Amino acid sequence: MVIDILQMAIVLALGFLIMIPLGRYMAAVFMFKPTFADGLFNPIDNLIYRVCRVNRDEGMRWPGYIKAMLLTNLAMWVLIFATFMVQHEPLFAALNPDGQGMMNPFLAFMQASSFITNTDWQNYGGESTFSYMSQMFGLIFPMFTSAATGLACGVAFIRGLGGSVSLGNFYVDLTRGITRVMLPISLVVGIALVGFGIPATFDGAQAATTLNGPLTPASPTAVASPEANASPTPEATPSLTSQGQQSITRGPVAPLSSIKHLGTNGGGFFNANSAHPFENPSPVTNVIEILLMGAIPASIIYMLGIMLDKKKQAWTFFGVLAAFYTAFLAIDYVNEKSGNPLLSSIGVSAAQGNMEGKEVRFGQAQTALFANATTAFTTGSVDSMHDSMTPGGSVTPFSNMFLNMVFGGKGVGFINLFIFVVLGVFMTGLMVGRTPELLGKKIEVHEVKLASLAFLMHPLLIFGFMALTFALQLDLGAISNPGPHGFSEVMYAYTSMAANNGSAFAGLSSNTNWYNVSGGITVILGRYISIVLMLALAGSMAAKKTVPMTIGTMRTDNRVFAGVLVGTVLIIGALTFFPVMALGPIADHLAMVAGQTFQAAGS
Amino acid sequence: MxxxxxxxxxxxxxxxxxxxxxxxxxxxxxxxxxxxxxxxxxxxxxxxxxxxxxxxxxxxxxxxxxxxxxxxxxxxxxxxxxxxxxxxxxxxxxxATLRRTKKETPAKRLLSDGSVQTVSSSDLRKGDIVVVEANDVIPGDGDVIEGVAYVNESAITGESAPVLKEPGTDIRSSVTGGTQIISDTLKIRISANPGETFLDRMIAxxxxxxxxxxxxxxxxxxxxxxxxxxxxxxxxxxxxxxxxxxxxxxxxxxxxxxxxxxxxxxxxxxxxxxxxxxxxxxxFNVLAMSGKAVEAAGDIDTLLLDKTGTITFGNRLAFEFIPVNGHNEKELAEAAMASSVADTTPEGKSIMALAEKLGVKAGTLPENAELIPFTAETRMSGIAQNGHKIMKGAVDAIAALVDTVPLDLTKEADRIGGEGGTPLAVAVNREVYGLIYLKDTVKPGISERFADLRAMGIKTVMVTGDNPLTAATIAKEAGVDDFLAQAKPEDKIALIKSEQAEGKLVAMTGDGTNDAPALAQADVALAMNSGTSAAKEAANMVDLDSDPTKLLEVVxxxxxxxxxxxxxxxxxxxxxxxxxxxxxxxxxxxxxxxxxxxxxxxxxxxxxxxxxxxxxxxxxxxxxxxxxxxxxxxxxxxxxxxxxxxxxxxxxxxxxxxxxxxxxxxxxxxxxxx
Known part of the structure; x- marks a missing residue:
């Protein structure tokens, strides 16, 4: 217990220590200030601008920035979709040593959308579906570009808040985000991860003879880690297992593992994601991956303090986010530590807590850290199976994804936080007797509409598609548990997709046409609508006259406002989801405590 | 409030x-x-x-x-x-309360041939000229173009003292329909069609x-x-x-x-x-032309306040007796009292009040005394009794009257002038006793109001035609944040524009026609009902009581x-x-x-x-x-x-x-x- 808490405290402290220098560096990158690495990066960037014919001095107003972002993303989506559709062709056999077959177009639609939106929800098992070409150009490629897109939008948003009508140049921001932030860090960390035992190879699966010698295998899969990330797809079973033989899948895993977390992507090379020993072999790599996830989202908060020249404002935001982050970590850890009393009847000691779906090498503290980080930072990788969390523990991933602003993804997390800032300022700001002001700009009908519509999208997508699923009884057979837990499975899926998180509750066999199509739509709308609305808001605020601060102005950088912001998030954000939380995890938890179990309808 | x-x-x-x-x-x-x-x-x-x-x-x-x-x-x-x-x-x-003042009244319309035609007030149109005589009810809003008369505006303002109306003075030339003329005759040019007067608009x-x-x-x-x-x-x-x-x-x-x-x-x-x-x-007897204006009042960052009437009473009042030439304060106060017994101006009354405060018995004009009134030529006044003359007046006028001008008289007079006050010299026969320090007096409680405004983050700027030295003295005493001295109407607009350029919302009061452009420029503009119709048209609020401090209430x-x-x-x-x-x-x-x-x-x-x-x-x-x-x-x-x-x-x-x-x-x- 003490060691657990110490572990968590150390990881949080390390994250804090990374935030400050990285935030400074990123501020320099996006404010075009000199950095130590200019000599290396300037020629690279300039070459890219020349080849792509980007005029790096051309500023874009918000509509132009949005247009550039959407067009670039669309072009990449087409490229990724095409990659998936041709991966089985003999022309690309060199990058398909394991002979992966043709992909279902519905699945390809879902996955292309999922990766380009930084969601990385996976309705497939990587080792059994994707060729190396698909892994690299369909998955690793958008891991950089989708992450850099989010970062660019966040930077543009902050510039707008700073009063700049030009939000910057999307292409330049995208390029600098990749070359100066994503690539160098993931390269260094990727190599380090190889050192910690993560494979990086283009060779195909390794055939090995098991110690058992020639036996008829009972279990088919090579790596007997827990259940599949998204779903144990029917075709997932490798055919390579024969008597005494084991096929050990491998590939360019280390580079993927680093950008997977740095870009808060979360799409795993293997079906088991970061629970797989080749993606996350030890507690050390586990901590590295956690720190990678938080690095950019947290640094953005520090960065905005520099970019807006409002350090105190940044620390206020950080304080609020850190409070939510720590509280959700505690909820997860305490519930998991308490375990499942229903299991004591079959001889599992409640004292060891809930270890179902967890990796023994990580234990409860590291697993709680990972689960909280992956849902807070919208990564979506998992080092344990969230479906196996105690219902109380699952409140943490649910809450992180419902709110979608506890640091959140790079760039977009802050944009989402700002929705609550605008709403909180507008409602309480009137109470100081002035038209509400935020960062020196008046919040008026246009801003209120944009922010509240951006907020509306999240519950609309989640509840809308859930309601369609249940009302029209679409693929209800995909749900693997009865009662509230089954309800939670569907809710988790759409929440994770709408939040562009990508982590899965598993348990839901979501590789069906309905989930592929509805999921693809959810990830796209969940990603772009709030970005578009909020960039429009930043553009509108930038164009406004700055109102000077006086003692009569409501401050947004002190403790009172921090309290207001927490209250707004809880009352507006969390309460919207209270009914479904009550039906899912809360009912589930209360039933567990009361010793009640649920029978599947058919059994 | x-x-x-x-x-x-x-x-x-x-x-x-x-x-x-x-x-x-x-x-x-x-x-x-x-x-x-x-x-x-x-x-x-x-x-x-x-x-x-x-x-x-x-x-x-x-x-x-x-x-x-x-x-x-x-x-x-x-x-x-x-x-x-x-x-x-x-x-x-x-x-309904306001409408009671809106009864139809007969109006004497002046025709172009000089004859007078009696019509109903509802038939009057903008530009018509009407004649009103003592005890008539003024038939509509308008401006006085001829005549001087007292008007009872209590129907609108609740203030029972009649108000002097005369043409061309900006402040006093505007009249409101429904008020009653008490003396004399006025010619009024009607400034609003029926149904479009300020009252009508407010009722709507x-x-x-x-x-x-x-x-x-x-x-x-x-x-x-x-x-x-x-x-x-x-x-x-x-x-x-x-x-x-x-x-x-x-x-x-x-x-x-x-x-x-x-x-x-x-x-x-x-x-x-x-x-x-x-x-x-x-x-509060303020007519707001729109709810937007009231809401904007809450957002005000800067208040432009006219010194006279808003911050000060507008009259110079006795503040201090400064004896010179070896006399003491008591002697001076007695002399000042005697010189002022017949003075009914606010200055005169304030001198008597100050003297009384120093223990001088309130005097009355002795029976055998002769009153020497103030004239523009002599620039002094006082009384003559048994061959003695007790006079007060402009320092140079008194100096010319007396035998010797003591050094300290000139010195003190210069000091008072330098502080923005007005010195009055007092002489008994041909000897100077001392000076009365007259000062523009800040309304009691106003500095507390400004402190409140400061706590709310609102900046107050005093606008005055006084020289910068005088303005600074009053500004300090009243506790305003800033002042604009020797202000011309253009200066007001320039100040409003520069504040607005910084993103601030500005409120001001005004009553004269030359205030109108500034009133139109300000975000919240409160015009005095006693002001001209041009000022009222340009403003987005009108105060029926013509009390400029109302602006603070509106905020x-x-x-x-x-x-x-x-x-x-x-x-x-x-x-x-x-x-x-x-x-x-x-x-x-x-x-x-x-x-x-x-x-x-x-x-x-x-x-x-x-x-x-x-x-x-x-x-x-x-x-x-x-x-x-x-x-x-x-x-x-x-x-x-x-x-x-x-x-x-x-x-x-x-x-x-x-x-x-x-x-x-x-x-x-x-x-x-x-």
Whole structure:
């Protein structure tokens, strides 16, 4: 217990220590200030601008920035979709040593959308579906570009808040985000991860003879880690297992593992994601991956303090986010530590807590850290199976994804936080007797509409598609548990997709046409609508006259406002989801405590 | 802030408003208020369910339950309409008071051939010239073009002392219809057509006939509409979720949940708050041309205040006796008193008052004394008695009169002049006794008002024609933040523009025609009713009492209006916490018995929980009507303190209050529902 808490405290402290220098560096990158690495990066960037014919001095107003972002993303989506559709062709056999077959177009639609939106929800098992070409150009490629897109939008948003009508140049921001932030860090960390035992190879699966010698295998899969990330797809079973033989899948895993977390992507090379020993072999790599996830989202908060020249404002935001982050970590850890009393009847000691779906090498503290980080930072990788969390523990991933602003993804997390800032300022700001002001700009009908519509999208997508699923009884057979837990499975899926998180509750066999199509739509709308609305808001605020601060102005950088912001998030954000939380995890938890179990309808 | 007497809630207002509330249920009216419109539709649905419980599906509640829900929903709508109706009725009552001054009166119209034609005041048009004589009622708003007369404006201002009116003086040339001329004759050019006078416009405004939503109100309405959509999504989708989990929810309960969650409290009171805010301004005898102007008053960053009349009384008053030439203060005070006994000017009176304060017996003009009046040539006045002359006057005039001019006289006189005061020399016979220091006197209490404004973050700028030295002295004494000395009208506009360029909102007062451009430029411009019609046209508020300090009240009212809106919004939304905890366990406890753990209020039964939440939601509206009408209690202080205070009361209070309220209602409801 003490060691657990110490572990968590150390990881949080390390994250804090990374935030400050990285935030400074990123501020320099996006404010075009000199950095130590200019000599290396300037020629690279300039070459890219020349080849792509980007005029790096051309500023874009918000509509132009949005247009550039959407067009670039669309072009990449087409490229990724095409990659998936041709991966089985003999022309690309060199990058398909394991002979992966043709992909279902519905699945390809879902996955292309999922990766380009930084969601990385996976309705497939990587080792059994994707060729190396698909892994690299369909998955690793958008891991950089989708992450850099989010970062660019966040930077543009902050510039707008700073009063700049030009939000910057999307292409330049995208390029600098990749070359100066994503690539160098993931390269260094990727190599380090190889050192910690993560494979990086283009060779195909390794055939090995098991110690058992020639036996008829009972279990088919090579790596007997827990259940599949998204779903144990029917075709997932490798055919390579024969008597005494084991096929050990491998590939360019280390580079993927680093950008997977740095870009808060979360799409795993293997079906088991970061629970797989080749993606996350030890507690050390586990901590590295956690720190990678938080690095950019947290640094953005520090960065905005520099970019807006409002350090105190940044620390206020950080304080609020850190409070939510720590509280959700505690909820997860305490519930998991308490375990499942229903299991004591079959001889599992409640004292060891809930270890179902967890990796023994990580234990409860590291697993709680990972689960909280992956849902807070919208990564979506998992080092344990969230479906196996105690219902109380699952409140943490649910809450992180419902709110979608506890640091959140790079760039977009802050944009989402700002929705609550605008709403909180507008409602309480009137109470100081002035038209509400935020960062020196008046919040008026246009801003209120944009922010509240951006907020509306999240519950609309989640509840809308859930309601369609249940009302029209679409693929209800995909749900693997009865009662509230089954309800939670569907809710988790759409929440994770709408939040562009990508982590899965598993348990839901979501590789069906309905989930592929509805999921693809959810990830796209969940990603772009709030970005578009909020960039429009930043553009509108930038164009406004700055109102000077006086003692009569409501401050947004002190403790009172921090309290207001927490209250707004809880009352507006969390309460919207209270009914479904009550039906899912809360009912589930209360039933567990009361010793009640649920029978599947058919059994 | 001084509270004008008001009859807030009298039966004459409260009773007819009930019928108005019913009339307002017409959907064409209701649709303007999206939140309450949703409640009305909900009521319609539950009404249908009362007659045919299975009309929307199989999950059906009993007729009685549907009926009770319908009744509560209808009451909720009625309460909301009632709030608006009461606010409007109070406005109309205010209008009726004003309209009494708007009786039709005969008017003597001057024709181009010089003859006079008697017509009704309603036949007068802009540009007509009328003649009014003693005891006539002035037939319409206009400007004096000829004559000097006293006018009783008590019908408008409540001030009983008659006011002098004469042409060409800006301040005194404007007259208002409905006031009465007491002496002499005036020729007046009518400046407004019937129905377009300031009174007419204000009556229209306070009656709500021309009421338009203010910018903040529009933004708030948008926010409430989108919140309503969000809760609509939450409630509508709950039906399939419940069905999947084996807990089908009846429509009446879903409607009840929806109505509880959408911000009905603020939705119901929003327009009432706006109307009441306007009404509060009117009660201060200020006519605001739009609600927007009142709201903008709350946002003011800089106040431009004319020195004379606003900050100072406008008369120079005795401040100090400075003896010279070896005399003492007592001697000087006695001499000053004697020289002033016949002086009825404010200066003279103030000299006597100051002398009395120093222990000199109040003097009267002795019988054998001769009065020497002030003339422009002598520039001195005083009395002559038994061959003695006691005189006071301009320093150089007195200096020419006396034998020797002591050195300290010149020195002290220069000092007083340098400080912005006016020195008067006092001489007995041919000997100088000393100086009277006359000073522009700052109104008592004004520096406290400015301190309040400073605490609210509002900058005050004094505008005066005085030289910078004088201005600085007064500015320091009054406690204004800045001053504009030797100000010409152009300087005022330039100052307003430069403040506005910094993003500040500027308010000012004015009365002269040469103030009009500045008034038009300012964000909030309060014109004096005694001012010219040009000034009034350019302003967006007119003070009927012509008291420029009213601007401070208007700022307070603007702030109070915004605070009231924010407070009730916050309260309304914070209420949702308790309502969730009342209704969600009630809906699902039938399937998941464990969810009763969420029933933290220990409400007796699911039905009584839902009804209690719904009843609380309805009755909170009439309970908050007085707050909406009177406004949140507001003391000037910094934004941080205001926020902390109001968030504690209306935010935390809004979370806690319904837990208590719903529990209490449940105790009663349980007796009937069982």
């Amino acid at each position: 001084p509270k004008p007497k008001s009859k807030t809630f009298t039966p004459e207002i409260l009773v007819p408003a009930i019928w108005q509330a019913v009339i307002k249920m017409n959907p064409r009216w209701m649709v303007k208020n999206p939140v309450m419109f949703v409640v009305e539709i909900g009521a319609l649905m539950t009404l249908l369910l009362t007659f045919s419980p299975t009309i929307f599906g199989t999950a059906a509640a009993s007729r009685g339950y549907n009926l009770v829900v319908t009744i509560i929903l209808v009451l909720t709508v009625l309460f909301a309409n009632y709030a608006e109706a009461v606010a409007e009725a109070r406005g109309r009552a205010q209008a 405004l306070v009656e709500g006939a021309k009421r338009q939503k203010t910018p903040n109100e529009i933004a708030l309405t948008a926010l409430l509409a989108i919140f309503t959509i969000i809760f609509l999504i939450v409630c509508v989708t709950l039906e399939p979720f419940g069905s999947f989990l084996g807990a089908p929810i009846d429509v009446a309960t879903l409607v009840a949940l929806l109505v509880c969650l959408i911000p009905t409290t603020i939705g119901a009171l929003l327009s009432a708050i706006g109307i009441a805010g306007m009404d509060r301004v009117t009660r 307070m009212i603007g702030k109070q209006l915004l605070i009231t809106r924010g407070a009730i919004t916050t309260f309304s939304i914070a209420n949702d916490v308790a309502k969730y905890f009342a209704i969600i366990p009630a809906i699902f406890v039938a399937v998941f018995a464990q969810l009763s753990a969420l029933n933290v209020m220990q409400l007796s039964t699911p039905q009584s929980a839902i009804l209690s939440a719904l009843i609380f939601n309805a009755v909170i509206i009439p309970l908050l009507i007085p707050l909406a009408m009177k406004g949140v209690n507001y003391k000037p202080t910094s934004a941080d303190r205001l926020l902390l205070r109001n968030v504690s009361i209306y935010g935390l209070g809004g979370i806690i209050a319904p837990f208590i309220g719903i529990k209490l209602i449940d105790l009663v409801v349980a007796l009937f529902v069982g």
